[in-house]
Amino acid sequence: MSSHNPFTNVTALHRCTKVKCGFCSGLSPEARHELSKLARIRSYRAGQTIVAQAEEVHIIGTVLEGVVRANKTLRDGRHQIVGLLLPSDVFGRLDGATSRVSLEAASDANVCSFKRQPFESLMDRFPEIERRMLLAVSDQLDAAQDWMLLLATQSVLERVATFLLMFCARDAGDRGALDIPVSRRDMAAYLGTTVESVSRAMQAMKRAGILEGSHSRHIEVTDFRRLASLSQHEPEQLGIASRLPNIGQNLHTSR
Amino acid sequence: MSSHNPFTNVTALHRCTKVKCGFCSGLSPEARHELSKLARIRSYRAGQTIVAQAEEVHIIGTVLEGVVRANKTLRDGRHQIVGLLLPSDVFGRLDGATSRVSLEAASDANVCSFKRQPFESLMDRFPEIERRMLLAVSDQLDAAQDWMLLLATQSVLERVATFLLMFCARDAGDRGALDIPVSRRDMAAYLGTTVESVSRAMQAMKRAGILEGSHSRHIEVTDFRRLASLSQHEPEQLGIASRLPNIGQNLHTSR
DNA sequence: CGTTAAGTTGAGGTGGATCAACGCGTGTGG
DNA sequence: CCACACGCGTTGATCCACCTCAACTTAACG
Structure with missing residues (x-):
């Protein structure tokens, strides 16, 4: 949607003004304001990779539109989607470790993303942001465990x-x-x-x-x-x- | 190990003095001291339930000895172990929601546990504790996703x-x-x-x-x-x- | 030594993977 | 505009890894 550069993942790069996105809803005005200064909206076309498996994670983000799949691949090529991220879902690793999934746009998708390091220092200043992350990750853990049950039985x-x-x-x-x-x-x-x-x-x-x-x-x-x-x-x-x-x-x- | 009361889950109930348990290692002395005031060591025999599925979670804890299994059960009785918790692993839900797994001692086990509400207010005072929880849950999410790949492929x-x-x-x-x-x-x-x-x-x-x-x-x-x-x-x-x-x-x- | 639970081994049936063919919509180029 | 290729989804036929049921062995315990 709208014109884009076929040679990069990113078709649009501007400030996030949404208040209803995954992180921002329910935060205090100050936290929202600080977050919005870090936020960048990126658009991906179906199939494009947002973060590759085993790549160092440098962004934290939340899905605004479309579907993002979290994919894991075995050495011999077998793979499995371990999560489908829908609008308001968040992704990203918090310490500087490498990503253990690859994140790919399953459809054309817009995400709101933050650079990891400034985001982490913002978490230090606003514990409410860290609490949101904690709850988001907990929910994803629940979902993953539900899915284990489904897959296994x-x-x-x-x-x-x-x-x-x-x-x-x-x-x-x-x-x-x-x-x-x-x-x-x-x-x-x-x-x-x-x-x-x-x-x-x-x-x-x-x-x-x-x-x-x-x-x-x-x-x-x-x-x-x-x-x-x-x-x-x-x-x-x-x-x-x-x-x-x-x-x-x-x-x-x-x- | 040691005598116990067969009519309760708890065979021992005293202060946790361990410094090396999941939460405590690496924390500041103040945080450790405050945590230790909340900590209680409980012993479970193999097969005993620590937290039941769909029960409201009132404790957060960490495994000291033995193995704890996180079990999920379908309505028709089929079930799946979605996590094996070994010493230093943590468990518990942070908001007051009901547990979506049942936690059971897979062997005789000792756990160090905290009441949820005082633990949460401690998290507010010591962001380092919340950070530890966040990393712990993130690691469990990774493990769960690894296991999804394993189960599915x-x-x-x-x-x-x-x-x-x-x-x-x-x-x-x-x-x-x-x-x-x-x-x-x-x-x-x-x-x-x-x-x-x-x-x-x-x-x-x-x-x-x-x-x-x-x-x-x-x-x-x-x-x-x-x-x-x-x-x-x-x-x-x-x-x-x-x-x-x-x-x-x-x-x-x-x- | 009897009893019961845990683990192993065997024989048979089956859900779903695999391989293959086909229909359909879409894009591409002559 | 047609011819063709290509991706996507559906359908059919075959095969095999694993579940199931059953018998047996071993270990643990009073």
């Missing part, structure tokens, strides 16, 4: 259901309309499976009357209950408690 | 190799002697597989001349290189960089 069908449920709760439209913000490839990499298996799972859910939709990126959830009962996760445990109250007690299925 | 043989490698690096004796601190059951639950598969993998490594040892909990690693090359993980990425300095450049294998 659930079938592909259940994993896909859980994935859809997450996004449903986050930003499904009134009539269950849902835009899946990532490709099948990324879905598969996040769910620890293959594109073929994801495809089969989605078709199975359509046949079962849980989903509708012909376009691969856009679906409609027609039977929320059954989707939730397939997932087997406690809704609150998926960070989706905010929407659709009381879908917790509906779901009793034997394996 | 690696074979059982590779997972077992990685598991052994972690403990090798942490506390293997001179001649590769290694005491596995958890049961096969816990190993399997941590590795996202079954006891049978773990057993077969270990026997296969013995047959291949990588391991020796007749007692199930005690083995000797006779071919470190091959174990490391089986693992496929970067040694630094396993939190095992501290020990056994240069085992990094040895491992080049094709899949």
Whole structure:
């Protein structure tokens, strides 16, 4: 969106004026003001790398628009998406260590970023900023552990259901309309499976009357209950408690 | 160890005088002194629950001796160990939220614990304590993401190799002697597989001349290189960089 | 020495990876 | 404008790593 230089990652570089971004919301005016002096908005096109694995981390940031994937790669090339960062999610390592994931734009994305060192000294001056980081990282740890459970114990069908449920709760439209913000490839990499298996799972859910939709990126959830009962996760445990109250007690299925 | 009351979790309850525990090492004398006033040592027997899943968290703590497992359970009973906490590791949630894992002693264990609220106000007074928590949680996030990669992409043989490698690096004796601190059951639950598969993998490594040892909990690693090359993980990425300095450049294998 | 839990070994079934083919939308260049 | 290539998603057929169930061995303990 808007013109950009194809030879760099960065298509725009200017002050962040957003108040609602991941860090800034809820901070004191002073802290926000100081942060805004450090903030730079950067735009990445789908596929571009924001921070490479094993590279020293020099920025801390938060996603404004789009989806950023946190990817890990094994020596032999096998890889796994260990986190999908959506708007308001934060990323970055705090000590000067090397990044243990590579951060890549899964779609065109805008991020608000801070240079690490000035950011860290700002954390020293404003403990509220450090507290926000601590809570953000704690939430990511929870999410990662939820995902470990999913990867280790659930079938592909259940994993896909859980994935859809997450996004449903986050930003499904009134009539269950849902835009899946990532490709099948990324879905598969996040769910620890293959594109073929994801495809089969989605078709199975359509046949079962849980989903509708012909376009691969856009679906409609027609039977929320059954989707939730397939997932087997406690809704609150998926960070989706905010929407659709009381879908917790509906779901009793034997394996 | 020592007498205990079978009707409570707690077999000993007294001041923590250790300076080398997870939190205390490296802190300023003032912070250490204030912390020690809050600290209580509790002893748990293997199998006892320290914090239950979905229970409100009222303690923050650090492991002094033994192994604590962080367990997650699905509605239908399937479960997964999402973290093994060894001495110096910390646990606990910072805001007053409910715990999303259950913490259980995997062996007889001693932990040093703090009540959450006084601990949090201590964090406010001593930012260095909050910084330690932030780094601790960040490290746990890294570990969880490593494990996601392992669970999603690696074979059982590779997972077992990685598991052994972690403990090798942490506390293997001179001649590769290694005491596995958890049961096969816990190993399997941590590795996202079954006891049978773990057993077969270990026997296969013995047959291949990588391991020796007749007692199930005690083995000797006779071919470190091959174990490391089986693992496929970067040694630094396993939190095992501290020990056994240069085992990094040895491992080049094709899949 | 009986009992029970932990670990190992064997035999069989299966969920999902793999390999391959095909449809579809999009971009590119002649 | 068509021809072609290319990426993406879907579908089908095959195969294998691992789960499951079951039997057996070993260790631990009263």
